[in-house]
Amino acid sequence: MTEIDFSQLDTYARYKLMASLIVPRPIALVTTLGADGTVNAAPFSMFNMMGEDPPVVMLSVNKRQDAAQKDTATNILRTGEFVVHITDEAMAAAMHRCGDSLPPEHSELLHTGLTATPSQSVQPPRIAQAPVAFECVLHETLETESRYVFIGRVQWLAVREGLVDTEKWRVRLQEFFPVGRFGASFYVNCRDRFAIEAHEGRAPALSAEACTAIDEM
16 A cells, blocks of 8 residues: 555645545535626535435535635625535536636626526525536535535425426436546546445445336336
């Protein structure tokens, strides 16, 4: 094994190692509202679910080297509201372009051709093309030297028609193709899925075919 003492590395080296080894990561495409009403949209791969009672997600937003805040952080701290979207293959290119550097008064939605649609429980709009949107209010904020970590409490969920069986509350996984972040500038899809045989006392992992069978039961 190559042994690495993190205390001997600078911040950038630690970031590159962690961001390229803790993969793949789900991507949150986050919409917020600027003070002038501009809809901001930005992708973040330091994101995940944290729990279901209450239903909370985590979003980590880095601070700029010039000490200025990213628009997403500024808007969340001011309004306490944001919408997290899951990106699928069809909108991956537009999601990536939402990471372009734009002035705060320029909307990434206009820049990329994505469409805003009203949310149900918060002011920031949802993105119409996204298969999944979690409307969130700020539950808690953690701050480190390099980042804001926002804990969002999910108020409302919107999913593409047909993606969820609302009688059984099952996601039709065979129809869901999100993309994830890999190291450097690489992304991955999730079309290659496999099951692992369960050990005694553990529930089995499900293949895409098994998920389809369950959805059709």
